[in-house]
Amino acid sequence: LPTTFLQKDEMSNWEDYIIQNYKTMYKAYFDQKKYIPKENLIEFSFENFEKDKLCFIKQIYEKFSISDFDSFEPRLIEYLKSINNYKKNEFKNIDDLTKKKITENWDFTFSKFGYEI
Numbered sequence: 001l002p003t004t005f006l007q008k009d010e011m012s013n014w015e016d017y018i019i020q021n022y023k024t025m026y027k028a029y030f031d032q033k034k035y036i037p038k039e040n041l042i043e044f045s046f047e048n049f050e051k052d053k054l055c056f057i058k059q060i061y062e063k064f065s066i067s068d069f070d071s072f073e074p075r076l077i078e079y080l081k082s083i084n085n086y087k088k089n090e091f092k093n094i095d096d097l098t099k100k101k102i103t104e105n106w107d108f109t110f111s112k113f114g115y116e117i
Contacts, residue, residue: 015098019105026109039063045113053080 033041042063049056057076061069094102103117110117 015101019101022109023105026106030108030112
């Protein structure tokens with residue numbers, strides 16, 4: 001991240017910054033979610049999305065009445081095939097202190113979304 005700055009990086013601990021921003025963002029989301037009309041919101045797990053990306057994207061188009069999915073679908077299928085072998089990052093070697101910080105600060109989101117810590 002520091003390479004994106006035009007000025008000198010003043011943050012000494014990116015890890016804490018990221019942990020706090022995630023916590024702030026999701027607290028605000030959960031507090032304000034009640035103001036979003038149900039017809040304007042769709043939520044699903046990333047794991048389910050990964051299993052059938054095309055189906056979920058089609059559901060998004062249908063839910064929000066986005067037109068012309070049929071003409072978009074062939075290009076989407078082609079794109080999804082092109083990323084079929086993408087391997088997502090795995091974070092197996094997270095040190096105990098970082099795990100503790102994540103658990104203490106993000107446990108409420110894991111609970112709300114049904115993820116195990």
